Amino acid sequence: MFLWKACNEALPVKASLFRRHIAPDPVCFICNQDEESVYHLLLGCPWTRAVWLSSQLHVQHLHQGSLTVKDWLTQLVIRLQENSEDLSRGLTIVAYYLWGIWKERNECHFQQRPPDPLGTTIRIRASMLNGMEDNTPSPIPTQGRKPNYQARWDVPPPWTLKLNVDATYFKETCKGSIAVVVFDEKGTNVLSHSKTIWAASPLAAEALAVREALLLAMNLELPKIYLVSDCLNLVSLIRERRTDWKVEAVLRDIQD
Ligand SMILES: [Zn+2]
Known part of the structure; x- marks a missing residue:
């Protein structure tokens, strides 16, 4: 309509x-x-x-x-x-x-x-x-178009978004910045997000970046995401559901 x-x-x-x-x-x-x-x-x-x-x-x-x-x-x-x-x-x-x-x-x-x-x-x-659950627009009117064209309202395929996360950390000030860059399945940058953080260690900054990416995905209700971090230490902690006292609280949030 x-x-x-x-x-x-x-x-x-x-x-x-x-x-x-x-x-x-x-x-x-x-x-x-x-x-x-x-x-x-x-x-x-x-x-x-x-x-x-x-x-x-x-x-x-x-x-x-x-x-x-x-x-x-x-x-x-x-x-x-x-x-x-x-x-x-x-x-x-x-x-x-x-x-x-x-x-x-x-x-x-x-x-x-x-x-x-x-x-x-x-x-x-x-x-x-x-896929729009509410207020879905009705199909595009076909009047005046080629008769073999059937306009349909297809829900787009469930794309997987790739979220690249990164963090920088300055020991002297205990400050750093985190960034989340979101790409669609064609590699197009859909969204970039960054903010300044306070953290106790480089590992904590990386963990905050991962948590930020997950929060963003939750807020946007993204159904399928693929998270990329170059912090191998953090990745293995998350994968193996282990913990580290330096980042325990953030890790618990991520694992939840
Ligand atoms: Zn105007």
Whole structure:
């Protein structure tokens, strides 16, 4: 239903509310630059473009010449077919993005806050990994498409994400930093996260990095992850479920 509405200019964006004398003006409340049409909201607004850029789907150039979401989707279908890419999977991913952008826009509107492009991308990718349980967009309308094309709503395959963890540690200050870099199954960097920590030893810093990666995976509800650490001592402690007094509390968290 959502995509049908997007393709048929039926979403309650400000431009259409203004035409129906419901909104006082048609201007996008996020960028204050253009009319908030469905196309502007989902594809043209600067924050939306940032979401598409961080998606690494390389669909930005399809903006040129498109005035409606339906035109844009038609161009996307043509491009996917020309490149012999998996049409159903490609459209599924794009539909997740469109839906995620719409949800973020509504939350910004109701909570009176600026949009969060990176957070939106993360939430969309987390939704894709889990398969949407609620509010699943309906299939893309097939009207006007090639008759042999059957649009379907396939849940993407359960991707395994690789989480690389690393830590640096300075003995003099007992301070360090930890980093978690997340890659998808194609090796694309999906997300990077780092923070400063206090620790008693290099081993403790490495253990905190592993715990941080696990917390991130839990918060994003990632179903399948593959954790990589170059700290062999820590890896064998975790694997063999042994403990070390220097990192006992963190190890217990990790093993739980
Ligand atoms: Zn805008």
